Each structure stands twice: as structure tokens, then as C-alpha cells.
Amino acid sequence: MQANKPTSNKLLKSINQQKVLRLIYTDGPISRVELADKTGLTQQTITNIVNRLLQDDIVLEMAPAASSGGRKPVPLVIDGSSMYAIGVEVAVEYVRGSLMDFQNNRIHEVTKRKEGPEGYPLNYIIGAVDELLLHVPDRSRLKGIGCSIQGLVDSSQGTVIYSPGLGFRNYPLRDRLEEAYGLPVSLENDVNLLALVENLKGTLAASQNNITLKFDYGIGGAIVVNSQLCSGANHVAGEFGHFKVETGERALKCHCGAKGCLTTIASISGLRRANWKLEALRSGVREQEPEAAAKFNHIADAIGLALSNVITFLNPEHVLLTGALVDELKDELLPVLRERIGITVPETCKGVELIVLPMTPNESISAAGLVINEFFEVPLEQLSL
Ligand SMILES: [Zn+2]
Missing domain, CATH: 3.30.420.40 (ATPase, nucleotide binding domain)
Known part of the structure; x- marks a missing residue:
């Protein structure tokens, strides 16, 4: 048990950081005092975490609001315009990709129609991601790749369980793409993803x-x-x-x-x-x-x-x-x-x-949302380690 302790402390630190990050994302602009109130963490811990997030350009300080006296609280927000996510829709007849920033603006879009069975869909996914990468303003600010898959997906394992249209059976697509790009990759079934988006903020x-x-x-x-x-x-x-x-x-x-x-x-x-x-x-x-x-x-x-x-x-x-x-x-x-x-x-x-819906939504945009969601996720299940 002793040997595990440093890891557990490190993990706890990262969970606290994720808690703070998520609150700035969901409740921002928010001050350090409010963050301490809402998380139950000490002022010092909040200061340390916020300093790290500022240093990494994940969070921005806004101008303080006018105050009647004393020290004015500085509101913190996520620096969404300078972080990026790639979303890929893997359909039976085409692969569509979007490069998005964290404020949901689309920077570039690419569609690759299936021309034949050769190399479909893997080579087409790689072709789309490679093209999108050329348009990323700063590669170090790209946070991951999300994929919407027309097929059965085990999103926790990152595998495509079965998709007759795509020719996948128990295929470790997440591992393949993570090896190719060195970025976190998330997969979700296309209908589950659409249902999640619509339940969260849609119809x-x-x-x-x-x-x-x-x-x-x-x-x-x-x-x-x-x-x-x-x-x-x-x-x-x-x-x-x-x-x-x-x-x-x-x-x-x-x-x-x-x-x-x-x-x-x-x-x-x-x-x-x-x-x-x-x-x-x-x-x-x-x-x-x-x-x-x-x-x-x-x-x-x-x-x-x-x-x-x-x-x-x-x-x-x-x-x-x-x-x-x-x-x-x-x-x-x-x-x-x-x-x-x-x-x-x-x-x-x-x-x-x-x-x-007026029209089936562009699923590559929803897929990029998987990356953004993952980035702000608090890994609570890891607490039981
Ligand atoms: Zn059947």
C-alpha cells in the first residue's frame, strides 16, 4: 500500500485540478473565492491550481468588475478560442471531419467520400485528420480526436464491436488512432452521440x-x-x-x-x-x-x-x-x-x-464535442483506485 501513496496523491491533485477546471468551464466567469466555496478546497490549493492553469494558457483572467471597495475579485474564464478539437464522423459512405475550437467555432471541414472498399474507412479517417492538422493554428493546443461511428461501439474500451457497413468487428480504433497521432481519442456510436447532444442541450x-x-x-x-x-x-x-x-x-x-x-x-x-x-x-x-x-x-x-x-x-x-x-x-x-x-x-x-430535426446534425461537430467534454471531465471513478 505504501508504494501506491505517491500515485494516489498525484491522482488526487489531478482530480482537484479537474474539479476547478470543470467549474470554470460550467460556471465561469468565476472568482478564486467562489471556486474555493464551491469546491471546498483551501484558498492556497485554488491559487496553486489556478496558477498552473494560467501558465498552461487554459484559463484567462478577465478585468475585475467595478467594486465599492477592497480587493476586487478577478473573474476567471476558459481560454476557449485557443484550444482545439478534431471531430470525425465515420459513416458507411463517407468520412467527414471538423476542426473546432473550444468555443464551438469551426475552423476547417473536410469530407472524403468512399471511392471503393480499398482502405475504407481507416485510410479515409487518417486522410481527413491529416488534412485538418494542416489547419490547426498551434498543434500543442490540440486536445484530442473524437469519432462518431456508424456501428456498435464500446466507448470505454475504444473498440468498434461490430459494423457491417464499415467492415469492423472488435476493432481497436481508439488505439490505432492514438498510436498514429499521440493524442487522446474518444469513440461513440453515432446515435448515442446524437441522443446525448439532444438530451443535453437540444430538442x-x-x-x-x-x-x-x-x-x-x-x-x-x-x-x-x-x-x-x-x-x-x-x-x-x-x-x-x-x-x-x-x-x-x-x-x-x-x-x-x-x-x-x-x-x-x-x-x-x-x-x-x-x-x-x-x-x-x-x-x-x-x-x-x-x-x-x-x-x-x-x-x-x-x-x-x-x-x-x-x-x-x-x-x-x-x-x-x-x-x-x-x-x-x-x-x-x-x-x-x-x-x-x-x-x-x-x-x-x-x-x-x-x-x-430540421436536418440530421453534422456529426463531426458533435464528435469534436466528445473531446471538449472529456477535457473537462472529473475522473470520479478513479477515486476508488
Ligand atoms: Zn437483423
Whole structure:
């Protein structure tokens, strides 16, 4: 035990520093006196920590407010314009990257469309990050890389558990990128990330129980219960795409090994199997072409059925629908789904609200937010070491 003591002291010091840093981030401008009050740390400890943060150009001193007498408290803020984060959206058909500062301003953006299976997505991720690095004003001020992944992710281990579209299975993407760039890397599933952002400060901020469903190349889901994300025993909860919506002859084989899954019908990959392109379907539906109308009804029936079941089972306050398929078809799809749910869910669950975003957000920006969040995180779980 004796041998561990210096490490524990060092750790405690860094936890105190993170506490102070986080408070300046969330409550700044804030004075040293207020920091001591809110953290319970001594004035001397606060002074030492703040001096380090000032020296590292992480924190700035602002001009003191006018005061009636005595020493005026100096407000402290985060120096957000001179710290940077890279966010990368790793989708099935493209990799998009954004270089952001800590005040959420975008400095540069890059999109690399998949040209073939060769080297996708790893070489494309590296290509995007390399290009963004050329635009970082000061490399020593770049705090990390965040990735939003279209696939199942174990964010604590930094691995992509499974993504058929990306060709990853138990792939240690975090380690690969950390080795390549020597920077902290965070990974999160794209739908979980979107749900976290929307629950934190977006359309779901007032909601405690909700589901986010993304209809894109595949279908993903995120479940929030009592304001907590449910990730399940193996980080794979919310696999809405594999809800069964067809049986017998009509059930198509799915990449998961089962048959009749929603994703074989109501995703971009499902549309492709049926020789449809999303844009063609949308214009066909708008022009009331019978074939397009039939395909649209098939999709709406399948989503309506799966959605009714999940609403009945989980009793959410809100369901947020997103992804390219929803972006394109929401004007037609939403009224149909609302009507179906009105008919098919029990009286007790009818209060549920279906909502959509004007457009699926740029996930590379949310991914950069992972870095910023990590930078200000207080590593409380390490206290038990
Ligand atoms: Zn399946």
C-alpha cells in the first residue's frame, strides 16, 4: 500500500485540478473565492491550481468588475478560442471531419467520400485528420480526436464491436488512432452521440424518457430512461433495426443472421436491395407514382409496427426520428406514423410525441464535442483506485 501513496496523491491533485477546471468551464466567469466555496478546497490549493492553469494558457483572467471597495475579485474564464478539437464522423459512405475550437467555432471541414472498399474507412479517417492538422493554428493546443461511428461501439474500451457497413468487428480504433497521432481519442456510436447532444442541450432537453432512432444506411437507436443512456450489458442496446417486422415468405435475410428485420426494409441499404434510391423514392412519392407509393407504404407500415411495439414496451415521452431517410421523407412519413401510433398503442402510452430535426446534425461537430467534454471531465471513478 505504501508504494501506491505517491500515485494516489498525484491522482488526487489531478482530480482537484479537474474539479476547478470543470467549474470554470460550467460556471465561469468565476472568482478564486467562489471556486474555493464551491469546491471546498483551501484558498492556497485554488491559487496553486489556478496558477498552473494560467501558465498552461487554459484559463484567462478577465478585468475585475467595478467594486465599492477592497480587493476586487478577478473573474476567471476558459481560454476557449485557443484550444482545439478534431471531430470525425465515420459513416458507411463517407468520412467527414471538423476542426473546432473550444468555443464551438469551426475552423476547417473536410469530407472524403468512399471511392471503393480499398482502405475504407481507416485510410479515409487518417486522410481527413491529416488534412485538418494542416489547419490547426498551434498543434500543442490540440486536445484530442473524437469519432462518431456508424456501428456498435464500446466507448470505454475504444473498440468498434461490430459494423457491417464499415467492415469492423472488435476493432481497436481508439488505439490505432492514438498510436498514429499521440493524442487522446474518444469513440461513440453515432446515435448515442446524437441522443446525448439532444438530451443535453437540444430538442430533448426537457425530456427524461426518450428514444432516438436513426434511419440511415442502417438503423440505430438510443434509449434514455430517467435521463440516463441505457447501453445494455454489452453496449448493444437500442438495436431497433433488428426488430422483426416480417415473417414467412416476405421476410428477407438480414446481415445479423436473422430474417424479417426492419433494416431490410426501412434503411438506405434495404432500399438498395429493392432497387430503390432514396431521392427517386422521394420524388416518386411526391408525384404520386403508384410504385413509389407502394414502397413508401411498405416502409411506413414496417416502421409503424416496430415503433408501436417499442413505445408500448418503454413508454417514452418523446421519440426523435432522424437520419437521411427521415430527412428526405419526413413530411410524408411523420403524419402516417402519428396516425398509426394513435391507433396501435395502448391508451396509457398515447401521450408520446414524435419529433424530427430540421436536418440530421453534422456529426463531426458533435464528435469534436466528445473531446471538449472529456477535457473537462472529473475522473470520479478513479477515486476508488
Ligand atoms: Zn437483423
